[in-house]
Amino acid sequence: MDMCNLAGGKVDGDEVSDLTKTYPIVEIFNSVQGEGIHAGKSSIFIRFGGCNLRCEWCDTEFDEWQEMSVIDILSEVMQWQTKRIIFTGGEPALQNLWPLSTCLRRRGYHIAIESNGTIELDEGLVDWVCISPKDQLYPNVSIKQRTGDELKVVYCGQELSMYDDLRIGFKHLLLQPCYMESESVEWNGRNAAHTEALVKENPEWRLSLQTHKWMGVD
Numbered sequence: 583m584d585m586c587n588l589a590g591g592k593v594d595g596d597e598v599s600d601l602t603k604t605y606p607i608v609e610i611f612n613s614v615q616g617e618g619i620h621a622g623k624s625s626i627f628i629r630f631g632g633c634n635l636r637c638e639w640c641d642t643e644f645d646e647w648q649e650m651s652v653i654d655i656l657s658e659v660m661q662w663q664t665k666r667i668i669f670t671g672g673e674p675a676l677q678n679l680w681p682l683s684t685c686l687r688r689r690g691y692h693i694a695i696e697s698n699g700t701i702e703l704d705e706g707l708v709d710w711v712c713i714s715p716k717d718q719l720y721p722n723v724s725i726k727q728r729t730g731d732e733l734k735v736v737y738c739g740q741e742l743s744m745y746d747d748l749r750i751g752f753k754h755l756l757l758q759p760c761y762m763e764s765e766s767v768e769w770n771g772r773n774a775a776h777t778e779a780l781v782k783e784n785p786e787w788r789l790s791l792q793t794h795k796w797m798g799v800d
């Protein structure tokens with residue numbers, strides 16, 4: 583293998599099989615995390631193609647991607663200053679993330695994952711687990727990943743009590759108003775106000791807003 587093309591060079595412990603593993607990648611970009619506990623931090627988003635759900639409000643493109651090797655991905659991410667990586671999608675947990683995670687960590691990256699929770703994650707795979715369950719839409723889809731750092735619930739009118747069991751496994755509870763393009767401005771306004779009211783009534787939950795949408799950034 584030509585390691586001249588590998589940004590930062592080969593690092594002790596790198597396995598050729600890990601460096602050449604490929605992933606379906608929609609996009610890789612540096613932006614500021616817009617929502618959740620880490621809102622405001624410069625982060626590199628690695629968006630994986632494919633998802634096992636089809637949420638009504640989903641505004642993410644995940645059906646078109648290119649295959650990229652770990653070497654290609656490293657070359658991309660190493661052009662930016664931040665050491666914070668976010669695996670997102672689509673549903674990143676559909677992939678075997680160990681080769682990529684291992685190579686990134688060897689280079690000092692902190693790795694977070696945003697997942698819908700329908701696939702259990704291996705212990706120690708990443709440094710930060712954010713689960714955003716979609717069971718308000720898919721009551722028959724069970725949440726397999728029941729522990730993590732951040733439980734981010736997209737609120738669109740469901741009962742908060744449906745998370746009474748799941749929330750036990752998480753350190754931070756976030757409630758984020760769903761923005762539905764198919765609904766009226768009034769509906770979305772009412773839903774945001776209801777989310778805020780719920781946080782006031784249930785202070786163990788924290789309001790999460792999609793600030794990147796206001797800012798008009800990815």
Ligand code: SF4
Nearest residue numbers: 633635636637640672
């Ligand atoms: S789980 Fe996430 S990426 Fe998949 S369809 Fe739902 S909102 Fe979109």
